Amino acid sequence: MALVTAGVVVLDCAEPEKLAEFYRELLEADDVDASANRVEIRTADGFRLALRRDVNATAPSWPRPENSLQAHLEFVTDDLDGVERRIVSLGGRPMESGDSSGPTEERGYADPAGHSFTVRRGVPTAPKQG
Template sequence: MALVQAGVVVLDCAEPEKLAAFYKELLDAEETDTSANRVEIKGAADTRMAFRRDVNATPPSWPRPEHSLQVHLDFLVEDLDEAERKVVGLGGRPVDIKEPAGPFEERGYADPAGHSFTLRRVRPTAPKQG
């Protein structure tokens, strides 16, 4: 067993219950632990996230330079358009990152508390037939 193991990604925010609900729906996750100042969820493949109350939390303004990028999450999806509709329907918003295209199709977003994340299309494992 490794001396140090990856634990939980924790996002600071003013309203952990609301942010947990956003990611719980987005990731089809379940709530695993709740206290007055923290909510934790677990999704597929035991992916865990927690949301900690910080009444002074300042949302990052990325890609604008006013506040540095505090955290960035990448999520893999098969259908970018369908995933985008879900993000926006849950209260997230698209972020124009204006970066050159890379080897992956991806789109940037902000969650309802302002944390940035990317939806990245999973590459098909086999070439298209026909």
């Protein structure tokens, strides 16, 4: 038996209730557990994300070195354009990414509190040809 098991991803932010609503809507999560300084959501597939109150939290400044990216979330979809519309409608914003000359397999975003996350195209389920 392992001494530790996987816990939960926790993001610090000034207003956990607002940020939890963004992720609850984006991930279509129904299970929400809230206390005075923390809100945790759980998706149907068991993913857990907690938002912890830190009144001094500042948004990551990636790719600038000061207050740079510490970690980020990655989500998977088969509909990058649809997810982007959903993210923007919930208050998130696209972040500048590299080459924008064609369809990308991964896109970067910031949530309403400024935490970065990516959405990438899902791995094809069809067998590889050739």
